[in-house]
Amino acid sequence: MVGKNDHKSMGQNVPWLFVFLIFPERDVFMIIVMESQATEAQIEQVGQKLKEKGFQVHLSKGVERTIIGAIGERTQATQDLVETLPGVEKVVPIAQPFKMASKQFKPERTVIKVGDQSFGSEQLQIIAGPCAVEGRAKLIEVALAVKEAGATMLRGGAFKPRTSPYSFQGMEMEGLEILAEARQITGLPVVTEIMDPRQIDEVASLVDILQVGARNMQNFFLLRELGKIKRPILLKRGPSATIEEWIMAAEYIISSGNPEVIMCERGIRSFEHYTRNTLDLSAVPVIKNLTHLPVIVDPSHGTGKWKLVEPMSMAAIGAGADGLMIEVHQNPSEALSDGPQSLTPENFAKLVGKIKKLHALLHNDGEQ
Ligand code: PEP
Ligand code: MN
Numbered sequence: 001m002v003g004k005n006d007h008k009s010m011g012q013n014v015p016w017l018f019v020f021l022i023f024p025e026r027d028v029f030m031i032i033v034m035e036s037q038a039t040e041a042q043i044e045q046v047g048q049k050l051k052e053k054g055f056q057v058h059l060s061k062g063v064e065r066t067i068i069g070a071i072g073e074r075t076q077a078t079q080d081l082v083e084t085l086p087g088v089e090k091v092v093p094i095a096q097p098f099k100m101a102s103k104q105f106k107p108e109r110t111v112i113k114v115g116d117q118s119f120g121s122e123q124l125q126i127i128a129g130p131c132a133v134e135g136r137a138k139l140i141e142v143a144l145a146v147k148e149a150g151a152t153m154l155r156g157g158a159f160k161p162r163t164s165p166y167s168f169q170g171m172e173m174e175g176l177e178i179l180a181e182a183r184q185i186t187g188l189p190v191v192t193e194i195m196d197p198r199q200i201d202e203v204a205s206l207v208d209i210l211q212v213g214a215r216n217m218q219n220f221f222l223l224r225e226l227g228k229i230k231r232p233i234l235l236k237r238g239p240s241a242t243i244e245e246w247i248m249a250a251e252y253i254i255s256s257g258n259p260e261v262i263m264c265e266r267g268i269r270s271f272e273h274y275t276r277n278t279l280d281l282s283a284v285p286v287i288k289n290l291t292h293l294p295v296i297v298d299p300s301h302g303t304g305k306w307k308l309v310e311p312m313s314m315a316a317i318g319a320g321a322d323g324l325m326i327e328v329h330q331n332p333s334e335a336l337s338d339g340p341q342s343l344t345p346e347n348f349a350k351l352v353g354k355i356k357k358l359h360a361l362l363h364n365d366g367e368q
Contacts, residue, residue, distance in 0.1 A: 005254060028111055031097040032068040032082055035089045042087030043068070053078050058255075060106045065089075069105050071248040071255075093273065098247045098291070100254045101261070106292040112260045114189045114208050115150050119232070119262050120294030124359045125323030127191055127296070128348060129155035131338035133175035142330050142345065143182040149349035150356065151252045153209070154179070154188040155325060159195045160337060161215045161368045168336045173202075180206040191234055192286070197225040204231045214239050214266055214301070217249050227256020234262045234325075239277065243286050250293060263287050264325060265316075267302035276304020276341065278325075284319040296323040302339040306332065309343055310351045317358050324355070 018142060032046055043066050047057045055072035078157030079091050094104055112122040119125055128151035133139050143154050154359075160168065171178065176192065182276055183190045189208035195216060203210060209232045217238035226233050233253055237246045246323045250261045265284060267277025279302030287295040297316035299309045313324050329342040343351065 022125060028071060028073065030070050030074045030079065030091055030093045031105055032070060032091050033089045034066045034068065034087050036065045038066065038087030038089075041246075042085070043194050044083050046082065046088060048180050049082065053081075058100060058105075060100075062106065062108050063222050067105060067107075069100055071099070090172070096290075097244065098251045100259075101247050101250045101291045101293060103290060103292055108292065110259065110292045110294060112262060112294060114232060117189060119296070119322050120143075121193075122363050123152075123322075124317070124356070125153060125296060126151050126352060126355065127153040127155045127323065127325040128328045130157075130329045130335065131327050131342065132157045132160050132336055133171050133178050134336050135171075136144045136178045136181070138330065139178050139182050140185060142328060143186045143188065145188045145330065146328050146344035146348060147188055149345060150352035151188065151328075151348075152323075153191055154182060154186065155191045155327075157193050157194055157337075159199075161195060162337070178202060178223075183207070188195070194222070194226070200225055200229060204229050208232070209234050209262070211264075212236060212249075215257050217241055217246065220252055223249055223252035224256045227253045227258045231258075232260040232262055233258060234264050234296075236264045236266050237268065237280075237283065239267070241268070243283055243290075246283075247287070247291060250291070254272070256277075261293055261294050262322075263291075264298055265295065265302070265321075266298040266325075275308065277302055279303060280315075281312075281315055281319045284316065284321050288320055294322040295320075296325055298325040300325070300327040300338065300343075304341045306341055306347070309341065310354065313351055313355055314358055317355055317362065326351070 046068055050057050050070045055070040058069040060067040074093055083091050094108040101107055109120050111118050128146040130142055133156040144306045156179050158170050158172055160170035179190050179192055191208050191209040191211055193211040194203050211234040214236045235250055255262050267279045272278050284295050299312035303312055326349045327338055327342040328345055332339040332342040335342055
């Protein structure tokens with residue numbers, strides 16, 4: 001029901017509504033492509049001028065040239081002014097909603113280093129481990145098994161986002177300490193999910209990569225806080241997020257100061273109920289075409305069925321994924337969460353053998 005005062009305030013807002021309709025959203029981002037021989041002083045001068053005009057400035061230093069991203073209200077006059085500065089090759093307004101994640105802003109692919117491993121290079125990353133940390137002995141046993149089978153990183157949830165508040169919620173801080181110990185014993189870098197911004201510092205001090213789960217993909221406050229730390233972020237796609245919304249979530253992290261975002265396709269909700277989710281593998285080449293970020297695939301959550309994990313892993317590598325995230329449990333029928341989609345260590349070892357062969361064939365490197 002519309003109250004008396006609501007009418008009044010609607011009336012007052014009408015002129016603003018017209019202004020909005022007449023002047024649709026203005027360009028808020030442009031990139032300044034510097035000449036390949038541009039000097040540091042010229043780059044500095046362009047940055048300075050943009051700041052004077054009220055822009056926020058982000059540098060992307062490539063091997064060939066520097067690109068400056070400028071966030072603010074772009075007018076033709078500012079664009080003309082910047083174009084006359086020495087060292088500037090061209091100014092390009094970016095129309096699409098994601099800016100710093102886009103290939104235009106950074107034409108070279110982002111390579112994210114984690115110890116001696118990296119995402120986004122020719123290296124294949126296989127992150128494996130249980131859905132949740134269930135205890136010290138169990139985690140260390142499965143961590144050693146996945147390492148032996150060829151996993152390059154260990155996963156395990158200490159904080160679990162469960163649909164039901166009555167389901168196992170994870171071992172929380174104790175789980176984190178167990179993960180840190182498994183990291184020390186195996187030497188494998190560790191990936192775990194972060195749900196609460198208040199725990200970021202503690203989690204970041206114990207693990208190598210912080211995972212944003214599908215359910216939190218649009219928790220903008222969490223994303224902004226993760227933009228302030230120096231740890232790679234594994235950003236899962238929301239169960240009903242479009243690719244654009246997913247890239248915008250990455251944009252939140254990058255624009256807050258952390259460029260190290262690894263995208264992870266984990267299936268979306270569709271009308272199909274045979275599988276837990278519908279694994280959208282077309283997202284892999286789309287992310288590669290639109291952004292400079294690495295992208296991996298999680299066929300465990302993507303299908304919900306362990307028998308589908310191997311074929312969909314092969315398909316993911318075929319589609320160009322930089323890696324996989326796979327749930328492994330020593331006894332899936334007794335797992336506290338996601339048993340039906342978990343591989344035994346033996347099946348995981350078989351999968352790794354096949355995946356490495358396929359990756360080597362596609363990337364012509366013989367070593368993987
Ligand atoms: C997980 O990786 O255990 C998890 C909860 O994944 P998602 O957020 O993709 O459901
Ligand atoms: Mn899981």
